[in-house]
Every structure is written in structure tokens, then in C-alpha cells.
Amino acid sequence: MLFAAHDPATGRRLSAQRGYDAAAVERTLAAATRAQAAWRRTAPAARARLLRALARALRAEAPALAALATAEMGKPIAQASAEVMKSAVLCDHYAARAAALLAPERPPGAPAEAHVVFEPLGTVLAVMPWNFPVWQIVRAAVPALLAGNAVLFKPAPNVPGSARAVARVFAAAGFPPGLFQVLFVEADAVAGVLADPRVHAVTLTGSTAAGKAVAAAAAAAMKPGVFELGGSDAAIVLADADLDRAAETGAHARLLNSGQSCVCAKRFIVVRSVLREFERRFVARMAARRVGDPTDPATEVGPLARADLRAKLAAQVDASVRLGAKVLLGGAPLPGPGFFYAPTVLTGVRAGMPAADEELFGPVAAILPVRDEAEAIRVANASRYGLSASLFTRSRARAKKLIPQLEVGAVFVNDFVRSTPELPFGGTKESGYGRELGAWGVRAFANVKTVWLA
Structure with a gap:
């Protein structure tokens, strides 16, 4: 499959690249598995430090990221700049609350011997759209990373430059190699990636048709997912x-x-x-x-x-x-x-x-x-x-x-709808299921484990 970017204001081709072959997919999965094995042992405070570094890197690269989004998918530049800055705010939000979001809990009425812990699932596959080429990736990745997971994200075919640029920003912030990677594969390859035992969950933002196809693949592999799909609000x-x-x-x-x-x-x-x-x-x-x-x-x-x-x-x-x-x-x-x-x-x-x-x-x-x-x-x-x-x-x-x-x-x-880092975001019916953002976005990709110490 060709990942090709065209300037929507002129129709002119900007860039193109081929999708990954089987060997490249294998290398990507292997690197994610190695990185996640170490990352899951890091303390919430260490993860928070990298999220704060990511917020700084996003702000530093905001002009370049915004210009790339405008070039590849036509977003007005003022809105593209605001998208990048909002992504940085999300990183700061989760960094400030990392310890609280991952702290063990004793549910109301639970026995004194019991508590609940939140452990990572492993590697999360994120199938991402083109319409918010920075915010959507950060919105999906940051809560999953905070929970201790690795993230592989498949970008839409028309925004390959934005995908590569966001990956570079994560690397510049100091995230370990392999922990956050682009996966340039075609839509038909997603089910195969999801079936791999080294992938443990999926999140998708996109059309209802795409969501149904990936949800079916996730169900066949008995893997959890969050699906934010179409809307006619x-x-x-x-x-x-x-x-x-x-x-x-x-x-x-x-x-x-x-x-x-x-x-x-x-x-x-x-x-x-x-x-x-x-x-x-x-x-x-x-x-x-x-x-x-x-x-x-x-x-x-x-x-x-x-x-x-x-x-x-x-x-x-x-x-x-x-x-x-x-x-x-x-x-x-x-x-x-x-x-x-x-x-x-x-x-x-x-x-x-x-x-x-x-x-x-x-x-x-x-x-x-x-x-x-x-x-x-x-x-x-x-x-x-x-x-x-x-x-x-x-x-x-x-x-x-x-x-x-x-x-x-x-x-x-008396206001317009938008997503914010503090509040759960998601829909009902054919708009999907599961929730992103807030504590819900972290725990969607956590193993919520009951512990009983007699």
C-alpha cells in the first residue's frame, strides 16, 4: 500500500512511501515487546517525567507540526497550532496525576484484606485517523503509555509525514526505543497484527465500518478495545x-x-x-x-x-x-x-x-x-x-x-462539544464503545487486578 500525502489546497503530491513488509512488521513488534517489558517496571513518577518532557517537545515543535498537518490534510493553520498545544496540555494533565491514577484502591465496602491494582496489558495497537493527526495520536497513546503499555500506531494513508513527525517528537522527549512506534501497514493487515500474541489490545478512531471490522478481529482474538467511531451529532x-x-x-x-x-x-x-x-x-x-x-x-x-x-x-x-x-x-x-x-x-x-x-x-x-x-x-x-x-x-x-x-x-x-483531558470521551450505538481520556482512558488499557492479602 502506498502512504501518499497530497496538498488538499492544490491537489499536488507532497510525499509517498510504501507500507511495511512482513519483516518490518516483525521488527516493530519485537522492538515493542522488548521495550514494554522494561517500561512496565518503571514507577509512575518516571513515566510522568517523560510526559512532561513530551509536553515541552510538542510546544517546541508546534510550528513545524502544525504546518505539516496543514500541508497534508488542509487544516487551517491557526486550528492546527491549537491542536498541537492542546496535545501538550493533555501530557501535562496526565503527568500531574500519574501517581493518583495508578494508585491501588480499596473499593467502598471491600474487605480490609482486599485492594485493586492497575497493571499494564502489554502492547496496544492504535488505528488512527487523519483529521486530527497530532491530537488523536497523543490522546490515544499517552494514557496507554502511562498505564505501562507500549503503543504501535497505524496512521491514515494520507498523513504519513505527520505520523513520522509525531514519532520523532516522542523520541526527542526521551521515550525508550520501541515503546512508541509508527506501523505503516494497510487496513487489511490490521487483523493479522491484532491476532499476534504480542499485541494485547486495540484502540481505533475512524469510521463505523472500520470500527466494526477491527472490533470483530479483536473479538476473535479475545482482546479488549476502545472504539470512537462516526457521529451525526x-x-x-x-x-x-x-x-x-x-x-x-x-x-x-x-x-x-x-x-x-x-x-x-x-x-x-x-x-x-x-x-x-x-x-x-x-x-x-x-x-x-x-x-x-x-x-x-x-x-x-x-x-x-x-x-x-x-x-x-x-x-x-x-x-x-x-x-x-x-x-x-x-x-x-x-x-x-x-x-x-x-x-x-x-x-x-x-x-x-x-x-x-x-x-x-x-x-x-x-x-x-x-x-x-x-x-x-x-x-x-x-x-x-x-x-x-x-x-x-x-x-x-x-x-x-x-x-x-x-x-x-x-x-x-449552550456550548459546542469537544474532548478534554479530564473527562471521558466516547459514544453509544454505532458511534462505538469504551471511553478515552480521564481516568477511564488509562484504565481502559489496564489489567484491573483484585488482590487479597489474608
């Missing part, structure tokens, strides 16, 4: 919402990373009594975002990462319009070089249209009108996805009543 705008806030927050969420984020709002479910006013304000905010050269710090929306992604998005929009959706803004690819698609707002969207039923991975917002909050909850839950949701209302009491009714992994009220 609902943003529910109720009759008492602050419409300016809902419109501004919604536009920011929908256009973050040029709309290429699993966790950001895609379906805007709006009560009819405020529909027209929300549409007016929302379209104005979406239209005001600056589209252009992703290397320009003023750019807010860049190109899509690949030509096939733009073609798929255009087909989804066109099909939705044929089925009755109305275009309020955009609705087509932008002319000229690169893989740009115009910020788009569709309204009158309903079940049976791709804009309602599928994940729109690009700068397209779908507005679904509803009668009241009861119908809003039904429409929000009528999705095969269940990653997260946002809810706009001035009433905290109403929000608290509705939150338990939403079948998702997170609900943000």
Missing part, C-alpha cells in the same frame, strides 16, 4: 434558546476543522416557533466564515482532506436536495484548485435524506424542523449514531430533564 434549539448564541456556537461547531470532525454538530434540530429566526442568524454566521488558503492564519475554513471526500459530500447534498431539502447557503464544491466545498446550510431536512441519516463529513449543516421538545428528542435519537449532542435552552431545569433522554455519550448545554 444533534444540536437541539428549543423555543427558549438564546438564538444568537445557538447560531454562533453552531456555526463554529459545524465548521471546525472544515466540518471534518466526528463530534461536532451536524443535525440542527430546531423547534418551528423559532425556525425562521434561527435560520436567518445561522446562515449569516456560516456565510461570514472566511474560506481560503489554509496556511493563512486568518482562514477559518479550508479544503476537505481528499478529492473523494468532497465527491461523497457533494453526492449526499445533491441527493438530499432531490428528496426535498432546501439550500439556504452554498450547496456545491467551490471552483478552482484543491478540494474546497462551500459552507452549506440545508433546511427542511427529514428522515430518508442522506443529510439526516448519514454522517456529513464536511462544512454542511442540516436543519430539521420539529414541533416541540418531545419531537426534538425523538428526532435526535432516531440515528444509528450516538456520539454526543448539544442542547440550547435558557432553562437549566429543562436541560436537566432532557439530558437523560438523549442516547449519546456526552451532552453539552
Whole structure:
């Protein structure tokens, strides 16, 4: 398989390399096994020191890492820089809490002779996407490393330079050779790697189809996994919402990373009594975002990462319009070089249209009108996805009543959804299972062992 990077703003090829052959995979697995055997014996304080060094290295290399992400997948440079800095914050977070997260515990009510310890599993395979080529890798790797594991990460084919650069940063921070490695293998090889007895768990961020395939391989090998998959997040705008806030927050969420984020709002479910006013304000905010050269710090929306992604998005929009959706803004690819698609707002969207039923991975917002909050909850839950949701209302009491009714992994009220180091992150239904981040992200890849000392 060819791992090839193309500049999404121009379509020009930047780099290419072949995937690993069987001998290279074997060397990588052997090195990880050797490194993990020593790493598992290190104290939490020693692991924390390397995490702090990693945070410093990420900050030092932030300009280069951000420029590479922008070149390979088109992320606006200001957002790429923020991604690297957020990754450094995550490292500091876990370094500060290493001892507490790995300390033995006595569960409430447990006998005095018993306690629970958290030991490493071994080597974790991380199958990573292209849309956050630094954050996703760090988010997956750091908790697993803190737990005492080795990490092998398979990057997406279109961001090989970012993968190599992140690996160099880990090495510069002082992580032992073999403990954190890139594994350039094609998707078809993942099941074979996962079946190897030297690999003990898997984490995957990507499409639902990819997640199902890797989860099946993990189940066949009886290995645990964490899967953060697709999403078609609902943003529910109720009759008492602050419409300016809902419109501004919604536009920011929908256009973050040029709309290429699993966790950001895609379906805007709006009560009819405020529909027209929300549409007016929302379209104005979406239209005001600056589209252009992703290397320009003023750019807010860049190109899509690949030509096939733009073609798929255009087909989804066109099909939705044929089925009755109305275009309020955009609705087509932008002319000229690169893989740009115009910020788009569709309204009158309903079940049976791709804009309602599928994940729109690009700068397209779908507005679904509803009668009241009861119908809003039904429409929000009528999705095969269940990653997260946002809810706009001035009433905290109403929000608290509705939150338990939403079948998702997170609900943000009057704000946009994002992952943070302190809180668990993951979804339900076809958005995956398991949780990253917080204490949950560490213990997902720990052997939670009961010890009884009589």
C-alpha cells in the first residue's frame, strides 16, 4: 500500500512511501515487546517525567507540526497550532496525576484484606485517523503509555509525514526505543497484527465500518478495545434558546476543522416557533466564515482532506436536495484548485435524506424542523449514531430533564462539544464503545487486578 500525502489546497503530491513488509512488521513488534517489558517496571513518577518532557517537545515543535498537518490534510493553520498545544496540555494533565491514577484502591465496602491494582496489558495497537493527526495520536497513546503499555500506531494513508513527525517528537522527549512506534501497514493487515500474541489490545478512531471490522478481529482474538467511531451529532434549539448564541456556537461547531470532525454538530434540530429566526442568524454566521488558503492564519475554513471526500459530500447534498431539502447557503464544491466545498446550510431536512441519516463529513449543516421538545428528542435519537449532542435552552431545569433522554455519550448545554483531558470521551450505538481520556482512558488499557492479602 502506498502512504501518499497530497496538498488538499492544490491537489499536488507532497510525499509517498510504501507500507511495511512482513519483516518490518516483525521488527516493530519485537522492538515493542522488548521495550514494554522494561517500561512496565518503571514507577509512575518516571513515566510522568517523560510526559512532561513530551509536553515541552510538542510546544517546541508546534510550528513545524502544525504546518505539516496543514500541508497534508488542509487544516487551517491557526486550528492546527491549537491542536498541537492542546496535545501538550493533555501530557501535562496526565503527568500531574500519574501517581493518583495508578494508585491501588480499596473499593467502598471491600474487605480490609482486599485492594485493586492497575497493571499494564502489554502492547496496544492504535488505528488512527487523519483529521486530527497530532491530537488523536497523543490522546490515544499517552494514557496507554502511562498505564505501562507500549503503543504501535497505524496512521491514515494520507498523513504519513505527520505520523513520522509525531514519532520523532516522542523520541526527542526521551521515550525508550520501541515503546512508541509508527506501523505503516494497510487496513487489511490490521487483523493479522491484532491476532499476534504480542499485541494485547486495540484502540481505533475512524469510521463505523472500520470500527466494526477491527472490533470483530479483536473479538476473535479475545482482546479488549476502545472504539470512537462516526457521529451525526444533534444540536437541539428549543423555543427558549438564546438564538444568537445557538447560531454562533453552531456555526463554529459545524465548521471546525472544515466540518471534518466526528463530534461536532451536524443535525440542527430546531423547534418551528423559532425556525425562521434561527435560520436567518445561522446562515449569516456560516456565510461570514472566511474560506481560503489554509496556511493563512486568518482562514477559518479550508479544503476537505481528499478529492473523494468532497465527491461523497457533494453526492449526499445533491441527493438530499432531490428528496426535498432546501439550500439556504452554498450547496456545491467551490471552483478552482484543491478540494474546497462551500459552507452549506440545508433546511427542511427529514428522515430518508442522506443529510439526516448519514454522517456529513464536511462544512454542511442540516436543519430539521420539529414541533416541540418531545419531537426534538425523538428526532435526535432516531440515528444509528450516538456520539454526543448539544442542547440550547435558557432553562437549566429543562436541560436537566432532557439530558437523560438523549442516547449519546456526552451532552453539552449552550456550548459546542469537544474532548478534554479530564473527562471521558466516547459514544453509544454505532458511534462505538469504551471511553478515552480521564481516568477511564488509562484504565481502559489496564489489567484491573483484585488482590487479597489474608
